[in-house]
Every structure is written in structure tokens, then in C-alpha cells.
Amino acid sequence: MIRVLIADDHALARSGLSAMLGVQPDIEVVGMTADGAEAVADARRLRPDLVLMDIRMPKMDGIEATRRIRGEPDAPAVLVLTTFDLDQYVYEALRAGAGGFLLKDAPPGQLAEAVRTVAGGQALLAPAVTRRLIERFLSVPPGGGAALERLTDREREVLTHVGWGRSNAEIAEALHLSEATVKTHLSRVLTKTGLRDRVAAVVFAYEQGLVRVGEATRRSPG
Structure with missing residues (x-):
């Protein structure tokens, strides 16, 4: 069973993500949080296999939260949520240790598969997301x-x-x-x-x- 912590400051987004993952037989949502600081604390407390991380959150953004979570011993994987066209911080999330990216409008099947991929230790490089992000934001x-x-x-x-x-x-x-x-x-x-x-x-x-x-x-x- 893949244990997932969802970090997103929008209640509807958290509920929707939880609902999409909750129907998967091999995925369990063990917690939801609305800001980066809580995500760091909950990752330590709940010991999830993966954190589904929004970038823009109050108190601490998803980049800093990712950096702190990934800096811990036996750290969970982090899958970053992005709107791509709006977020200009995605490259920094890569450097912070994110294992991949998922567009917020991804269909349920793609979301579940992305969770499985990144939780399994593989990078989500697909292609049109990661490559375009790097090409756009990297000097x-x-x-x-x-x-x-x-x-x-x-x-x-x-x-x-x-x-x-x-x-x-x-x-x-x-x-x-x-x-x-x-x-x-x-x-x-x-x-x-x-x-x-x-x-x-x-x-x-x-x-x-x-x-x-x-x-x-x-x-x-x-």
C-alpha cells in the first residue's frame, strides 16, 4: 500500500485529489494539510511513502517544504503539483529533491500512475512536462x-x-x-x-x- 500525504492550500483541491486516489486499491491517503510547514511536520509524524505537494502555499511554500522533507533520513518521495504556465518555481523544486511533476488538471488515472511511479523510486520525466519546464526556466x-x-x-x-x-x-x-x-x-x-x-x-x-x-x-x- 502506498501511503500518501496531500499538501495543498485549497480545500476543494485536497478533497478532489483525495477522492481520486482513495478509489485506488493500492493507494491510501493518510493525511491532508494546507501549508508547507504543516506538510513538513506531518511528513515526520505520518511517515508517508509520498507527499503530493502544491508549490504555492502559506507559511512555507512547497519548494522549501520539499527541501526540508527530502533532507530528512528515510525521506518520502515528493510529487509536485503545478499549473506549469503560471508557476515559475518548478526548476527550484527539482533542485530541492522533487521526484517529478504533475499538472493539476491531470485525469485520475494519470494521477494514480504518477504516484506509483514516483513512490517506486522512479523519476516522472515525462516528457512534455519536465523537459519543457527545464527548457523554459533554466539558464x-x-x-x-x-x-x-x-x-x-x-x-x-x-x-x-x-x-x-x-x-x-x-x-x-x-x-x-x-x-x-x-x-x-x-x-x-x-x-x-x-x-x-x-x-x-x-x-x-x-x-x-x-x-x-x-x-x-x-x-x-x-
């Missing part, structure tokens, strides 16, 4: 850095493909490798760079200049 500094230089050529290549938003299967096909080998290379990339997860790897690829704004869309398969 890319010059490439380089000690962490990048610790990577082998193949590891850099895999990281670049991750930055383009490709799945392990797509990377394996493009580089003529097995998926297991791609996973191994990605694991080494995360270890050598100290990155948390795949979302952080995408941000890092942009920051280091391996991927340029707009390039992900042009390079993506299909």
Missing part, C-alpha cells in the same frame, strides 16, 4: 566541472541521452547496449556526481552544457 551555464570530468566517455553519453528525456530502452537502442548496461552506466553517473535520481541527472546535463535548450525536442526519437 545553462558553461559546461565543465569536476563531477563531470569524473565520468567516462560512455557515462557522459548515457547522461546526455538522459538529458534528452530518453528512457533506458531508448538509450539502449540508440547506443546498441542492453538495458542492464544502460542502468549500470546511469548508476555510476549518479554515484560519481552525487546526484539523487534521474530528474537530478536531467538538470545536471543541462547545467553542464551537455544538453542545450531546445535540443531535447529535436533529438528525441520520432
Whole structure:
């Protein structure tokens, strides 16, 4: 059972999200809160598997709440709710440790699947959300850095493909490798760079200049 804490300052939004998740046989809503400070406290008290986090809340916004929650030992995953076109803080939420994003108007099935994905330790990179967010809000500094230089050529290549938003299967096909080998290379990339997860790897690829704004869309398969 996936235990979920909902943090949103709108009562109707909390109720709607709870109703959509409550009908899922493998998801349990263990708490709801209206501000970021309470979300941090409730995450410690309730020990959920995932926090569904709004960005704009009183007392403490969702970015700072995410940073504090993800900084705790055995921290739950965080799935950020965003309106995308209005929120200009999404990139900071990535840096704070969010595992992915969900648009507020997502249908029930997509919401449940996003919860399962992020709670399972995978990044929700899909594609049109995460990539467009990064391309819109990220200013890319010059490439380089000690962490990048610790990577082998193949590891850099895999990281670049991750930055383009490709799945392990797509990377394996493009580089003529097995998926297991791609996973191994990605694991080494995360270890050598100290990155948390795949979302952080995408941000890092942009920051280091391996991927340029707009390039992900042009390079993506299909």
C-alpha cells in the first residue's frame, strides 16, 4: 500500500485529489494539510511513502517544504503539483529533491500512475512536462566541472541521452547496449556526481552544457 500525504492550500483541491486516489486499491491517503510547514511536520509524524505537494502555499511554500522533507533520513518521495504556465518555481523544486511533476488538471488515472511511479523510486520525466519546464526556466551555464570530468566517455553519453528525456530502452537502442548496461552506466553517473535520481541527472546535463535548450525536442526519437 502506498501511503500518501496531500499538501495543498485549497480545500476543494485536497478533497478532489483525495477522492481520486482513495478509489485506488493500492493507494491510501493518510493525511491532508494546507501549508508547507504543516506538510513538513506531518511528513515526520505520518511517515508517508509520498507527499503530493502544491508549490504555492502559506507559511512555507512547497519548494522549501520539499527541501526540508527530502533532507530528512528515510525521506518520502515528493510529487509536485503545478499549473506549469503560471508557476515559475518548478526548476527550484527539482533542485530541492522533487521526484517529478504533475499538472493539476491531470485525469485520475494519470494521477494514480504518477504516484506509483514516483513512490517506486522512479523519476516522472515525462516528457512534455519536465523537459519543457527545464527548457523554459533554466539558464545553462558553461559546461565543465569536476563531477563531470569524473565520468567516462560512455557515462557522459548515457547522461546526455538522459538529458534528452530518453528512457533506458531508448538509450539502449540508440547506443546498441542492453538495458542492464544502460542502468549500470546511469548508476555510476549518479554515484560519481552525487546526484539523487534521474530528474537530478536531467538538470545536471543541462547545467553542464551537455544538453542545450531546445535540443531535447529535436533529438528525441520520432
